[in-house]
Amino acid sequence: MITFSKKNNLLMQANYQYDLQDVAEPNLYREIFDYQSIPKIAFNNRVVPMGMPSEIWMTDTTFRDGQQSVSPFTPAQIEHLFKLMSRLGGPNGLVRQSEFFLYTAKDREALERCQALGLAFPEITTWIRANPKDFELVKAAGVKETGILVSCSDYHIFKKMHMTRRQAMEQYLSIVKSALDMGIIPRCHLEDITRADFYGFVLPFAEQLMILARESGLPIKVRACDTMGYGISYPGAALPRSVPGIIYGLNHYAQIPSEQLEWHGHNDFYKVVSNAGTAWLYGCSSVNCSLLGIGERTGNCPLEAMAVEYQALRGDTGGMDLTAITEIAEFMETEIGIEISPRQPFVGRHFNVTRAGIHADGMLKDEEIYNIFDTTTILNRPASVAVDSHSGLAGIAHWMNSYFRLKPPHTVDKKDETVMAVKKMVDELYLQGRNTVMGDQELEIMVRDAGMERYEKLLWHRSR
Numbered sequence: 001m002i003t004f005s006k007k008n009n010l011l012m013q014a015n016y017q018y019d020l021q022d023v024a025e026p027n028l029y030r031e032i033f034d035y036q037s038i039p040k041i042a043f044n045n046r047v048v049p050m051g052m053p054s055e056i057w058m059t060d061t062t063f064r065d066g067q068q069s070v071s072p073f074t075p076a077q078i079e080h081l082f083k084l085m086s087r088l089g090g091p092n093g094l095v096r097q098s099e100f101f102l103y104t105a106k107d108r109e110a111l112e113r114c115q116a117l118g119l120a121f122p123e124i125t126t127w128i129r130a131n132p133k134d135f136e137l138v139k140a141a142g143v144k145e146t147g148i149l150v151s152c153s154d155y156h157i158f159k160k161m162h163m164t165r166r167q168a169m170e171q172y173l174s175i176v177k178s179a180l181d182m183g184i185i186p187r188c189h190l191e192d193i194t195r196a197d198f199y200g201f202v203l204p205f206a207e208q209l210m211i212l213a214r215e216s217g218l219p220i221k222v223r224a225c226d227t228m229g230y231g232i233s234y235p236g237a238a239l240p241r242s243v244p245g246i247i248y249g250l251n252h253y254a255q256i257p258s259e260q261l262e263w264h265g266h267n268d269f270y271k272v273v274s275n276a277g278t279a280w281l282y283g284c285s286s287v288n289c290s291l292l293g294i295g296e297r298t299g300n301c302p303l304e305a306m307a308v309e310y311q312a313l314r315g316d317t318g319g320m321d322l323t324a325i326t327e328i329a330e331f332m333e334t335e336i337g338i339e340i341s342p343r344q345p346f347v348g349r350h351f352n353v354t355r356a357g358i359h360a361d362g363m364l365k366d367e368e369i370y371n372i373f374d375t376t377t378i379l380n381r382p383a384s385v386a387v388d389s390h391s392g393l394a395g396i397a398h399w400m401n402s403y404f405r406l407k408p409p410h411t412v413d414k415k416d417e418t419v420m421a422v423k424k425m426v427d428e429l430y431l432q433g434r435n436t437v438m439g440d441q442e443l444e445i446m447v448r449d450a451g452m453e454r455y456e457k458l459l460w461h462r463s464r
Helices: 075-089 105-116 134-141 165-181 198-216 243-253 272-281 303-314 323-334 357-365 375-379 392-403 417-431 440-450 452-463
Strands: 002-005 010-013 057-060 095-100 123-128 145-149 185-190 221-226 261-265 286-289
Touching: 057 075, 057 303, 075 095, 075 105, 075 303, 075 323, 095 105, 105 123, 105 134, 123 134, 145 165, 165 185, 165 198, 185 198, 198 243, 221 243, 243 261, 243 272, 261 272, 272 286, 272 303, 286 303, 303 323, 323 375, 392 417, 392 440, 417 440, 440 452
Parallel strands: 057 095, 057 286, 095 123, 123 145, 145 185, 185 221, 221 261, 261 286
Antiparallel strands: 002 010
């Protein structure tokens, strides 16, 4: 069947039909995943076109997948983070949904507290086992959509579930029909899609889901889950690992609308952010994330990373409040006790801190030289300099301007007498064998010792 596409203004051959390949033995792609070596990245040079959807957004799994990797949050903590998440996503709902568990009293209390806030976004969804009885929990919670685990690789179908592909598909479709019968939108989590037989199972199953969606009038959603982080964004990479191939195939061959298509990645091979961005580029409206990237093993895609990536790709924030990222990180570290690497982009304590003296000199002359963007305005995180044995006069001057919040014409430079006095005290400490970075309070005491009158003036600037 040939139809005219308004998307690219070309006649497109649109009616592809893929039949289930109910194989007797599992296809484990041993030439790629031999388990005794690093999984291989294979290419076939089949390049599919980019097709960025008109709308893209993020969804959140902090309270589901993310929470499985840390000590459980309290309902009050979840409520607070949910409000910050709503502020981050803004009035246009760029953090569109957040998924919750339903199995314990604590789970349900957290969900109810967030529902009571009456926020338009994120929409609250749930995640359940592929069990018809669990839909009763969803219905009782007053939730319109739920995630359902539908594992799609032969690793899971044969080795974990001990089924054939046909048996697995029939079971999955039965569960989806149960959701539809109760008026619940099913979000099918195609677990381990980057090790699955795309043409032999994934597409035939996805096509059946779209048939059910048309018959029911409910928008069945498909979440492509890169469960083990095997996804590859390189052009011309071969399936089953190709992110462009997976998204293009689901969107073009299975005819899943972009707004019903979602990507969920893990960071086992350091590719989680680039893979999520690639999913957007090739036709997926939604990328699933967690705050700070928490999640199983190496974690999920960081929500804050994709919020920044959104602005980079779209050219504006779309109404997001990116300063909420800083408050989220501070709350998760101080109130929940999650350890954040000091060098983690956007949220780590040192992500915009320089130590090299030559860099500090550049920062003193113009912050833009060594800061990635205006972190003060965008994230409410001023760029700073850590003072140690290598910081030099420029580093101490920059620290003073930042710590005491000095603005022109009151800023100091490296020729300032107080700066030179502090530098002398710092050098003496390192000559005596110190090998750690100077703390703010230590440096403040040195400024005071350098001259009380000047110190009091600096305190006045800081308090304004």
